[in-house]
Amino acid sequence: MGGLADTTIDPFDIFREVIFRLTVNTTTSLNVAADPDGCNALLKIFHGLDLAATPVTVLFPWFFGPDRMRRFYLMKQFYNTRRNTINERKLKGRNDDDPLQFLIDEGLSAIEITQFAVAVLFTGNANTAVIAPALVCDLATHPSYLSQVREEIETFISLFNVDTSLPLKTRIQTIAYDEWIRPGAFPIMERCLKETIRLRVGTPLHRLTHTDKDIQMGSVIVPPGTIASFHTSFVHHNEDIFTAPFEWDPERFTQGREEDKKSPMAFVGWGVGRHPCLGQKFATFETFLLTALTVMLYDIEVVDQHGKGLIEMPPVGLNNPVVSPPPTAVHLKLSAHA
Ligand code: HEM
16 A cells, blocks of 8 residues: 555545455455455456345345346356366365365365355455445544544554654564454544444344244334344434434543443444354454554545545435445545655
């Protein structure tokens, strides 16, 4: 990310590419992650799968309409790339230390490995690729937080490498994953991230009642086979819980205010119950690392597609079926940070 000074970028595009590569690297194959073109080709397939995931394909999976056909075609393309990677490994006798090799050694078929890869790349990418750039934009539109976060990151890096004359990349490359996610390592950035998630995750969560008997949810009896939906906005943007809910205000989580403790499920940004997010630590690591690289290397300004400065982010869209980038273009103007 070091060579972008004096350019304007779409952070929701650039971060998506970087996060996709990080996810491929950590959850599937090292050799695919090392090849940017191969990764971008995979990302294109994923983007197509996302676009073709309409409510009809989710609610009526047996209906073979145009979107379903498109998904089938893209899945076949994805399967082909997986099969080629697996065959190449077997042919060349490669023995990489990565999840793909583990699954091959466990004797899984190419179809089973593809199913795993699709699931993990989808869950691993979908939310982080929106939340990480949104956090950077929220910081850019709140300069006092931006400078506090910069100071916090500099203090953190100095614990491991005090030599500020070295390039940032050199200073941070020896810092272990566990350090980035150690509780309390970034108190300010932690509450900024939580606030970005609260404000910007405004989508429905669904649950299929896959039992043979009725389930009681609060005062409602839910029969077997029902899909129960809950919109995060019912709590995240509820003014009985959060003061001025559409304002980005990380202080609402500080001791004394703790607005998220007002009701048992006031904050559901990482999911709740028996199936919360399994990738919370990894997502936090990716978000903190990318934020550190961006804000320590660049001065940042949020602009629209014409380069006109924006003092605040566009309001979150509440009709999206999944966590989505802002409804109107948001770009970042970068200049070298002194
Ligand atoms: C900022 C980024 C992220 C946010 C805000 C987020 C949020 C969530 C939420 C709200 C759920 C629960 C969904 C529901 O109940 O319907 C969930 C589930 C899940 N997330 Fe994340 N997630 C993020 C990143 C990740 C990453 C990076 C991974 C993996 C690498 C991941 C893996 C999962 C998995 C596997 C589940 C399903 C858990 C289960 O059903 O037992 N997430 N996430």
